[in-house]
Amino acid sequence: MRDWWKQWLTNLGWSQSLLLGTLDIVLVLALTYMILIIISERRTLWMVRGFIILMLASALSGRLGLPLLSFVLEKLVIGCAVAMAVALQSEFRRFLEQLGRGEFRQLFQPDRLAIPKSDSVIDEIVEAVKELSKNRIGALLILETTGQIDERDFSVPGVKLNAEVSKELIQTIFQPKTLLHDGATLIRGSRLVSSGIILPLSGRTASRQLGTRHRAAMGITERVENCICVVVSEETGSISLAERGTLNRPLTIKKLKESLEEALLSPTVDREAVAPSVLSFVRQIGGKTLALVSRLLRLPSTASRDKK
Numbered sequence: 426m427r428d429w430w431k432q433w434l435t436n437l438g439w440s441q442s443l444l445l446g447t448l449d450i451v452l453v454l455a456l457t458y459m460i461l462i463i464i465s466e467r468r469t470l471w472m473v474r475g476f477i478i479l480m481l482a483s484a485l486s487g488r489l490g491l492p493l494l495s496f497v498l499e500k501l502v503i504g505c506a507v508a509m510a511v512a513l514q515s516e517f518r519r520f521l522e523q524l525g526r527g528e529f530r531q532l533f534q535p536d537r538l539a540i541p542k543s544d545s546v547i548d549e550i551v552e553a554v555k556e557l558s559k560n561r562i563g564a565l566l567i568l569e570t571t572g573q574i575d576e577r578d579f580s581v582p583g584v585k586l587n588a589e590v591s592k593e594l595i596q597t598i599f600q601p602k603t604l605l606h607d608g609a610t611l612i613r614g615s616r617l618v619s620s621g622i623i624l625p626l627s628g629r630t631a632s633r634q635l636g637t638r639h640r641a642a643m644g645i646t647e648r649v650e651n652c653i654c655v656v657v658s659e660e661t662g663s664i665s666l667a668e669r670g671t672l673n674r675p676l677t678i679k680k681l682k683e684s685l686e687e688a689l690l691s692p693t694v695d696r697e698a699v700a701p702s703v704l705s706f707v708r709q710i711g712g713k714t715l716a717l718v719s720r721l722l723r724l725p726s727t728a729s730r731d732k733k
Contacts, residue, residue, distance in 0.1 A: 476505050518648075546590050546615045547689065551682045553595035554657060554664060558678075563659030564599040565609040565638045567622070570688055572651040573613065579645075583608055583622035590615050599657075609641065609654070627670065635672070636660070642667035653688050655681070 483498035510517055550566065557564045567574070576582045584605060588594060590612060598620050599606045608621035627643035642654035647670035654667040656674075665674035666684050676684070 472509065476502070476509060479505060544686075544690070547682065547685050549590050549592045550595065550612070550655070550685065551678060553592035554655060554681065555678050556592070556596055557599060557657045558662045558664050561659060561662040562596075562599055562601065562657065563606075563636075563638055564595070564655070564657040565624075565642060566595070566655040567609050567611045567624075567645065568653050568655065568685070568689060569611075569613050570651050570653060574611070574649050574652055578625075578649050579622050580625050581608070581621075581623035583611070583619040585619050586617045588617045590617055609638075609645075629670070639665060639667070639672060639674075643670050643672055646670050653685075655685075 479498060479502050483495060483502050486495040486498055594617060598610055605621035609624055610620040611618040611622060624641035625644040625648060626640045627647055629643065638656050642656045646652060646654055646667045650669060656665040663675040664681055665672050666676055666681065
């Protein structure tokens with residue numbers, strides 16, 4: 426036992442550097458896990474993975490003593506980081522907000538997926554939009570896609586409804602004489618969650634033909650990525666669909682239905698369950714690291730202690 430303590434004290438500096446290196450790896454894996462939790466779409470994940478590979482290549486080239494390659498990769502990583510900050514501004518904004526609020530537990534928890542819409546729900550929405558467009562009644566519908574929207578992203582949350590989606594109810598809400606017709610209506614799964622919602626307007630330069638509803642649809646889809654907005658113009662009756670801050674207009678009823686089916690019926694197609702695999706990978710790395718540290722430090726086994 427004394428020999429083991431002497432050897433441990435002799436190798437204290439080496440073991441300390443090993444522990445710091447292990448801690449460094451664990452923190453990087455934890456940060457990677459949080460990024461994969463926040464960014465869970467397949468096409469976005471490939472971009473994040475490529476960025477991580479570039480960072481690893483830059484760190485490896487520096488360790489191998491390749492100054493020119495390390496310089497080029499370092500500048501490339503910085504450029505990619507700026508480009509990702511622009512392309513993924515909504516995800517980074519949500520990450521910084523959760524970090525600022527101290528919601529550390531939510532950073533390690535995947536977003537709950539919204540209940541996919543059925544064909545009947547989409548048909549009800551399309552029929553309601555068709556009638557509203559025919560009668561030139563303005564409307565603004567927010568439809569969740571891959572997760573629930575935080576009401577703090579709204580300027581005014583609106584009035585709670587919690588009703589089944591139906592074309593009659595949607596048409597009634599947006600009648601000009603009703604109190605809720607000016608705001609937006611939030612649809613989650615097969616439920617009308619709330620109505621009379623006031624949305625933040627987009628700061629982008631847009632055509633003068635676009636009204637407040639169109640700018641609001643662009644604004645919320647810029648701010649929140651897991652939703653789309655259907656807009657019916659009060660002046661022309663034209664139908665528009667906003668997604669990721671981009672407004673597609675004008676749309677036919679057939680094109681609208683196809684777009685809604687693509688976005689809502691299969692919300693998990695573009696998603697990938699990578700977070701649990703990363704978590705299990707971290708656990709495996711942690712177990713193997715502890716076993717390696719124990720072996721290198723030559724810790725006495727339980728059996729040898731019992732014999733002594």
